Amino acid sequence: MIELIHIKKGFGDKVVLHDVSAVMEAGKTNLIIGSSGSGKTVLMKCMVGLFEVDEGQIKYGDQNFTAMSDVERKPIRQEIGMLFQGSALFDSMTVEQNLMFPLDMFSNMRLREKKKRVNECLDRVNLKEAHKKFPSEISGGMKKRVGIARALVLNPKYLFCDEPNSGLDPQTSMVIDKLIHELTVEYEITTIINTHDMNSVMEIGDHIVYMYQGNKQWEGSSKDIVFSKDEKLNDFIFASEFLKDAKEMRQLEMSRGKQEGS
Template sequence: MIEIDNIKKSFDGKEVLKGISGVFEKGKTNLIIGASGTGKSVLLKCIVGLIKPDEGTVFYDNRDFTNADRNLKTDIRREIGMLFQGGALFDSKNVEQNVIFPLNVLTQMPLDEKLDRVNFCLQRVGLENVNKKMPSEISGGMKKRVGIARAIVNNSSYLFCDEPNSGLDPQTAITIDNLIKEITEEFNITTIVVTHDMNSVMEIGDYVMFLHEGLKVWEGSDQNIMKSQVKELNDFVFANKMMRTVRNEETPG
């Protein structure tokens, strides 16, 4: 479980996050949604420690991460897996080398055990016999799968996904969504996904936090989001539907 309490952040005198609190439960896919510029990515960076909030606290299973000493922060970071937008694979490394990278950095595990773990994770995301392929030789969806394998290779307790469906066709995006949800439940991970994609919300949104102009203005599940009486959320949902309609009309065939 991850809990955030009254997170505030400003840049050059402009408030980006205006006191956001919430609880992201273990074994559930927790989504942070909102239009561009609403503070989603800044909040994610505050949670993982890439940015220190001006006020507020982040707790990882009741451990104060924001004010932790160096040793505790290092321990918590070892438990974190990240799926970056676009996959963020090392172009000069093959699939196996990409996935094994966290194990090389964070553990003293023997090589044979590392390779066993790499192969297990690749098989779990539906990729076999691609170990020696370069990122340039695989599709965008496969790159995201490799990114997920790398994110969980260190037995992560916490998984963060930044726009995991960016650049993917609708069918592949659904596959990636379902894979994230399956892995979250199977390994009982605390997963936080930052997205603006309503398809993801309706597919896997166990808990959804909607941000608008740096504020949390709604929270709930995919089951009740369509019943919302919050104007900003309804406008966001409608705009998302319109964008999907336009994209579908522009897609040949």
């Protein structure tokens, strides 16, 4: 669990985050959504310590991350996995070597143990035949899966994903969403996803924080969104007439389901 308590952050005279509080829950996909300039990226960077907050606290479990020095933060950072927007694989390394890199840096495993762990992670993301391939030899969706495997290789408690579906076709995006959600539940990870993808919001949004002009405008689940009356949220999620009609249809289906179940 990661708890945000009255977070404020600005750059010079510009205030980017205004008193943001939220709880990112373990075993759930926690999505941060919002338009460009809403503060969601700054919020995520504050959570991993790339930016220091001006006011408030960020707590990993019962540990106050904001009050720690860089040395004190190291054990927590070693429990964090990162999936970058462009996957950020090393082009000159094979898939196997990319996964081996965090193990070389942060573990005392023997080579045999490292290879076993790499194989386990690649098998879990269905890439057991890609060990010796270079990033240039695999597709965008495969690169994302390698990125996920690398993020998991150190058994993290926390997983941060920056636009995991960026540049992917809709079908591949659904595969990546499903994989991230499965791994989150399977390993009881606290997963935080920064996304613009509305399919992700509706399909894997266990917990959603909607940012608007630096404020937490709305908070809830994908099911809650369907019945939300927050105008700013609805204008963002259901921007087109087609999506507005789809929302009304979903409301009817869910209402009928409740009536039949009662």
